[in-house]
Amino acid sequence: MRVFVGPLEVAGIGAGFVEGLRANGASADLVCAYAHRFAYSAQAVPARIVRWWAHWGTRRAALPASRPVAKGFAFGLQQLIGWAVLAWAVRRYDAFVFLYGETITNTGLELNLLRWLGKRTVVVFVGSDARPPYIDGGWFPADRPFDLDAVRLAAARQQRKVTRLERQASLCVNALATAHFHRRRFVDWFALGIPRAAQAAAPAPNGTTLRALHSPSHPVLKGTARIRAVVEALRAKGVAIELVTIEGRPNAEVMQALRDCDLAIDQLYSDTPMAAFATEAASVGRAVLIGGYNAGRVAADASGLPMPPTRFVHPDSLETALEALAADRAERERLGAQAHAFVAGHWSPAAVGARLLCLLRDDIPPVWWREPAQVTHLHGCGLAEDAARDRVRSLIDRFGAGALQLDDKPALREAFIAFAKGAAA
Structure with missing residues (x-):
């Protein structure tokens, strides 16, 4: 073929x-x-x-x-x-x-x-x-x-x-x-x-300060300001941690930065547990912390399909999760090894091919196979929950619920209407 x-x-x-x-x-x-x-x-x-x-x-x-x-x-x-x-x-x-x-x-x-x-x-x-x-x-x-x-x-x-x-x-x-x-x-x-393609798992640095790498393609979209604030809050509490950011550089430089870090922080408002940067981190054996509003339901949505092993948490739980990982080198290594094995096996080019x-x-x-009726995610990506609600509410208020382009899915359309009014998603 x-x-x-x-x-x-x-x-x-x-x-x-x-x-x-x-x-x-x-x-x-x-x-x-x-x-x-x-x-x-x-x-x-x-x-x-x-x-x-x-x-x-x-x-x-x-x-x-x-x-x-x-x-x-x-x-x-x-x-x-x-x-x-x-x-x-x-x-x-x-x-x-x-x-x-x-x-x-x-x-x-x-x-x-x-x-x-x-x-x-x-x-x-x-x-x-x-x-x-x-x-x-x-x-x-x-x-x-x-x-x-x-x-x-x-x-x-x-x-x-x-x-x-x-x-x-x-x-x-x-x-x-x-x-x-x-x-x-x-x-x-x-x-x-x-x-x-998984590479040889690089040993993490042996420094006394945890080195967290963040590589935002778009800082606003990735929640970079809040990630920085979380790191500063932990530093104020006495946690030995530094945030290194790399932006707009060739992929080869990003991969080298991943080898030089202890932990990767992908983004704050993701709708997937392992996007591209997280996959790159996993390919060299680095644990990944990532935030997203559907973190608690992604396993159920998978319906038996293998899920990538990252620390996928609600955005409000990012500080707690980062503090725990900063204090537990063994857990970072365990999570990194699991992610590396997942990429080397299930997401290798040969396996995906x-x-x-x-x-x-x-x-x-x-x-x-999935059916359209199974789609229920409301928060989207790259937005805080309040911002997503405001946008959906403004759109409905101006043009009506038809502007959502979901008239063929009445249940999903009504869920967005309720979400805009403040209902839990």
Whole structure:
């Protein structure tokens, strides 16, 4: 089987898919429309048309909004070249794995054409590409105005995109925490996982001060200010701890910083127990502390699928959990060893690639499937609970509950209405 993976890289997932597929005997290429700013992978496809496509995509992304004509020209040219890339890919590949809700041309015609040609297509959602914008701090960060008109339109576009992709693709992969707009069953994200090659577990430093590493791609989204405040509160109590942050650096530098730390603190408002940075920490044997409002229910949502072993806690419990881990080196080592074993075994590229091949061959165990009615997560990601409530309430007050784009799921819509009014989630 020859497999296309693309058209963009997300936290090394695309490169991991390719490595895993190749480890299982498939021929696979990562074909990207943009260069990744954190240099996760240097894989290249030799076709000249792909290089032109990526060149104009990267140029478009680099142009500022203050140059709309140049940006529009680059966009139009990249779109035009994209059809040539599609023609090249149709001849070369038997199956397609699309990441982040994107395809080569981002048109319905493309997926319909691939289906008509007998090509199997798998769309893998990874978070903000599917999550409702009104509970996504990445769409509208907490330090910026919440534009109600913009979020209403964004939610409608997001819902239409998810509906179109699940209707036209062979299948979709998503997590229960981000699958609010699905109308058809989908494969649970944790049946697949983040492919990451485990490295030799590095021994933790032997210093007298605990070194906690935090690497926020977006400090507001990750709750960095509150994480810093928690660390300062512990220092004031006499706990020997320091917080090291690394931002906007190549992945190789992040990996070295992880080897030099005692503990990784991922983020405060996550909707998953092990996102990309946590997986990187686990790959070198570091324990991970992460906050999220669905921490108490993630195991039940898994319905028997293996869950990553991180210290996943309610955001209000972050200080207590960090103080306990700072005082217990043996527990940090135990948790780090468990996480390392999980990545080395269940989330290795070869293991993830084998499961991805099951999706591409339509050989899917029943336990992997999820139904839209199982989606109940209300808090979202990158937002404190009060902020999420305020946003949902403001949207409903202005436009009515229909703006949530959940009329096909009355129970979930009513749960959001109650949440906005202050009910416990």
